[in-house]
Amino acid sequence: MDELSKALFWAGLVCFLLAGPAGLLLPGLGGLFSTLFFFLLLMAFVRAFSRRLAAREAENAAYLRFLEGRKRAFRAWQDRFRQRKNYRFFRCPGCKAMLRVPRGKGKIHIQCKCGYVLYRKT
Ligand SMILES: [Zn+2]
Structure with missing residues (x-):
């Protein structure tokens, strides 16, 4: 499993855990999370067992670039937050x-x- 598959897997598990409580709050929401859980886990495993490695590597690289951008934006925000008094x-x-x-x-x-x-x- 590469980073993207792991992220899909963990996102799927989070949806699985949220499906129960969400279903109690709003009947449709539990079903939505269950569907998401199923879909995300399916994607994670399809990617993990895919033989089209070049395509999967490109997806993973795009995902890592996206993640790096989010991290950089978050660090910049932290910097501004620390300096907010001055x-x-x-x-x-x-x-x-x-x-x-x-x-x-x-x-x-x-x-x-x-x-x-x-x-x-x-
Ligand atoms: Zn300017």
């Missing part, structure tokens, strides 16, 4: 870059590297 963060509407400015300077003009100027309260 800095404010704005996203540049022009180039989507994250801009960091010191807090408590009142309303200031912030110029991004791309040339875009924002007028924001700090």
